Amino acid sequence: MHHYYKNWQESRLDQAISEFKRVVDHCPSGHPGRSAALSNLAMAKFISCQVREAYLDLDEPISLFREALDLRPHDHPDRPCTLINLSIALLARFRGRGHITLADADDAEELLRGVLAICPADSHAYKAAVLNNLIAALNIRFERQGRVQDLEESIQRGRVLSLSCPNEPVIINNLASALWTRFSQRGDGNDLDEAIQHFRVAQQLTPAGHPHRSALLNNLASALWTRFSQRGDGNDLDEAIQHHRAALQLRPAGHPDRSSLLNNLATALSRRFEQRSDGSDLHEAIQHFRVALQLTPEGHPDRSPSLNNLANALSMRFEQRGDGNDLDEAIQLASTAAEQSLAHPTHLRAHVTLAEIHLARWRSQHTTQDLDDAMDHYRVAAQCAPAGLLQRLQSSLQWVKDAEEHQHTSALDAYTLSLQLLDSHISATTSVSSRHQARKHFPSDLAVDAASCALRQGDVCRAVELLEQGRALHWTQIARFRTSLDNFRSRDPLAEVLVKRFQDLSAMLNRPAQTPFDEGRSVTTIEAEAQRYRDLVEQWNKVVEEIRKFEGFSRFLLTPLFADLREAAREGPIIILISSRFSCDAIIVLHRRSPVHLPLQITPEELHDLVVKHLEIIHDGHGDFDAFEDVMGELWEKVIHPVVHAMKKVAHKGSRIWWCPTSLFTALPLHSAGEYKRGSQVLSKLFVSSYTPSLLPLIKARTYPKTTPDIKFAAIGQAAPSFASCKPLYHVDQEVEEIEKLLPKPPVLFTKLTSSKSTKKQALRTLQDHQWFHLSCHGNQDLEEPFKSHFAMRDGPLSLLDIIDADISGHEFGFLSACETAMGDLSSPDEVIHLAAGLQFMGVK
Numbered sequence: 001m002h003h004y005y006k007n008w009q010e011s012r013l014d015q016a017i018s019e020f021k022r023v024v025d026h027c028p029s030g031h032p033g034r035s036a037a038l039s040n041l042a043m044a045k046f047i048s049c050q051v052r053e054a055y056l057d058l059d060e061p062i063s064l065f066r067e068a069l070d071l072r073p074h075d076h077p078d079r080p081c082t083l084i085n086l087s088i089a090l091l092a093r094f095r096g097r098g099h100i101t102l103a104d105a106d107d108a109e110e111l112l113r114g115v116l117a118i119c120p121a122d123s124h125a126y127k128a129a130v131l132n133n134l135i136a137a138l139n140i141r142f143e144r145q146g147r148v149q150d151l152e153e154s155i156q157r158g159r160v161l162s163l164s165c166p167n168e169p170v171i172i173n174n175l176a177s178a179l180w181t182r183f184s185q186r187g188d189g190n191d192l193d194e195a196i197q198h199f200r201v202a203q204q205l206t207p208a209g210h211p212h213r214s215a216l217l218n219n220l221a222s223a224l225w226t227r228f229s230q231r232g233d234g235n236d237l238d239e240a241i242q243h244h245r246a247a248l249q250l251r252p253a254g255h256p257d258r259s260s261l262l263n264n265l266a267t268a269l270s271r272r273f274e275q276r277s278d279g280s281d282l283h284e285a286i287q288h289f290r291v292a293l294q295l296t297p298e299g300h301p302d303r304s305p306s307l308n309n310l311a312n313a314l315s316m317r318f319e320q321r322g323d324g325n326d327l328d329e330a331i332q333l334a335s336t337a338a339e340q341s342l343a344h345p346t347h348l349r350a351h352v353t354l355a356e357i358h359l360a361r362w363r364s365q366h367t368t369q370d371l372d373d374a375m376d377h378y379r380v381a382a383q384c385a386p387a388g389l390l391q392r393l394q395s396s397l398q399w400v401k402d403a404e405e406h407q408h409t410s411a412l413d414a415y416t417l418s419l420q421l422l423d424s425h426i427s428a429t430t431s432v433s434s435r436h437q438a439r440k441h442f443p444s445d446l447a448v449d450a451a452s453c454a455l456r457q458g459d460v461c462r463a464v465e466l467l468e469q470g471r472a473l474h475w476t477q478i479a480r481f482r483t484s485l486d487n488f489r490s491r492d493p494l495a496e497v498l499v500k501r502f503q504d505l506s507a508m509l510n511r512p513a514q515t516p517f518d519e520g521r522s523v524t525t526i527e528a529e530a531q532r533y534r535d536l537v538e539q540w541n542k543v544v545e546e547i548r549k550f551e552g553f554s555r556f557l558l559t560p561l562f563a564d565l566r567e568a569a570r571e572g573p574i575i576i577l578i579s580s581r582f583s584c585d586a587i588i589v590l591h592r593r594s595p596v597h598l599p600l601q602i603t604p605e606e607l608h609d610l611v612v613k614h615l616e617i618i619h620d621g622h623g624d625f626d627a628f629e630d631v632m633g634e635l636w637e638k639v640i641h642p643v644v645h646a647m648k649k650v651a652h653k654g655s656r657i658w659w660c661p662t663s664l665f666t667a668l669p670l671h672s673a674g675e676y677k678r679g680s681q682v683l684s685k686l687f688v689s690s691y692t693p694s695l696l697p698l699i700k701a702r703t704y705p706k707t708t709p710d711i712k713f714a715a716i717g718q719a720a721p722s723f724a725s726c727k728p729l730y731h732v733d734q735e736v737e738e739i740e741k742l743l744p745k746p747p748v749l750f751t752k753l754t755s756s757k758s759t760k761k762q763a764l765r766t767l768q769d770h771q772w773f774h775l776s777c778h779g780n781q782d783l784e785e786p787f788k789s790h791f792a793m794r795d796g797p798l799s800l801l802d803i804i805d806a807d808i809s810g811h812e813f814g815f816l817s818a819c820e821t822a823m824g825d826l827s828s829p830d831e832v833i834h835l836a837a838g839l840q841f842m843g844v845k
Helices: 002-007 010-025 034-052 055-070 079-097 103-118 124-145 148-164 169-186 189-204 213-231 234-249 258-276 279-294 303-321 324-339 346-365 368-382 389-405 411-427 432-439 446-456 460-470 473-480 493-509 523-547 562-569 604-620 625-647 663-667 695-703 732-742 760-769 800-805 835-841
Strands: 574-579 584-589 596-599 656-661 688-691 711-717 748-753 772-776 790-792 797-799 813-817
Touching (some): 034 055, 034 079, 055 079, 124 148, 169 189, 169 213, 169 389, 213 234, 213 258, 234 258, 258 303, 303 346, 346 389, 368 389, 389 411, 411 432, 446 460, 446 574, 446 584, 460 574, 460 584, 460 596, 460 695, 574 663, 596 625, 604 625, 604 663, 656 663, 711 732, 732 748, 800 835, 813 835
Parallel strands (some): 772 813
Antiparallel strands (some): 584 596
């Protein structure tokens, strides 16, 4: 074996196997050296199977390892080593023949955990070997069974192990593979960047001629290709193709891995063809795909992906050349791929390919059936559970895009499923800040476009439901863990138990997790917290499912139906203003009547220009009132006046109305609209305007009962915070004093915090204890981390996260005498993450 490790010649390995067999023959049953002889022969045979990719022959070394293990009792010094070797062999068999040996990974994991428990504390190398193989067991079991806990544990242990073994390429490669896998599940670009970094290190540590070099090159190339697909950097794609070619050269004809390497190289080449339209890339890709398919016979785990890859490439060539034979063959291949992958992620990819092929034929022949078939295939892909939430969401968004582009009737179904999947995807993210970052990867206008689609199909009620479902996702997630179940608790003893469990889990989930950017926290700690969060979410979901089984609670925490949402208009009409890519519309929600849909005459482009004018006036700082009046006049003419005209039938002059703006409408002061220059109509003289970020917080705030006849009112002022470099505010303390003079005693119980006393801690405690409050201070909207937007107190920021963590449910009134409290972020206006929205969503009426 020493000679084999020196030059990797297989003849030396065969010679070693012959010698070990002879030793076993000379150590009959009962011989003290038999266990060692069996173990040596097993290891040599195992290495031979690995080198030759002879997975079917792995039964023999596994049997030999088991026999050796039986001869080594629990106190035998070599028993742990034998356990490790047996585990490695089981993992290899699982990896090579996982479709028929699912128990191997579980057995290997159990053996390795047992060894880990008895490892001496000072045996670092020994412990590293056990950990590395345990990580491998967790990784490959996740690949086959999808247990998220396995993946998370693998990454946590891999980080620790790579730090103690920085020069071991296999260890570093395992960590990189796990990070890459997690990226494919969640789409976090940081995971992908880190995976590529580790793959590079592993490849650099592996010398030429090493049996693992091809696999490491392939891993690095595939990760680079993935990053190119995400970010479009052609350098990543060129480097990926370079490494794929190098890996393929190390796997000559007859090697079991050659088909997968051919597929990988061909996929990268076809992608480069899409980017640069070089026909030679596509021609080479199709050649490689055909050879790869020939190398994956029926029953091979890679056959379905190979069929799908070739189908994709032929569809591309049809688009380039118009040869119908290419398209017919592509449909046949992709259909076969779909049939052979019913419980596998490839099933999703096959149906997406079929959708794209039918669309290609529709563009050529304009046959309605092709368009219908394409949308049906998108539907199946988006509902393919084995593929995971991220891929399903991406497929549903592609369905939305193509259904809208071709004006297909399935567009509304596509939007509905996309919003459901987006909600589920975001809910699996740990902290409020990380949810905000995750949301940025998907279209910010999805909800308003969905509502526009419903309006175009004549379903006004559905439009309102979709807006409520798809907007303010972050607040929806938070609200789920703040739900009262007093009415449910009294049902029966089981209900009482469920309520307690629900409240306990909700309380744990409701604590704002620290952001990934907090200093002094290790990556391992962050990931352990993330896994704990996901476990809690899974438990919470199960409790919610149990609650929904009770009569009257079937829609507990589900998106409300319009019949429920109209309750928001109990005290006055609510006008939802919708700005989508397709149109601008208004919906007047009434309590006991059908909602009114008003198509607005302003176009999305005109609305954008109006917002730009308004923002320029604000930021100019010179008070150009003429320009401001022009903007307000145009807003009145094209948006507000048509609404006011319709409102005459349902609301009397001077009554209170609520505006619920979406998208670009959130940047305009709707209450200020009017024809100022002509001195005629001004909105503020016709109605009392209020705002609500969505309908649910208005409903929720009104459900909290008034707890006391007394009015507890607090005025909090801070003129010059010491922690921030901002200009002092004038007359803040005088403002607080004047408020006290204006309020009658009783029934008002008044508390004041002037600048000398309004620390962050004291201000938060005062807010919690007083249902009426007035804040006079600096406000700051943090566009990078909007949940860190804050009111500036004396010794630090009172942030939106602090307000979320506080209990201000049932508060009656809040007056914000501060800047930037409702500014929001125009890059994601429908998430309405600002200070005023935070107070409203947390319960302030």
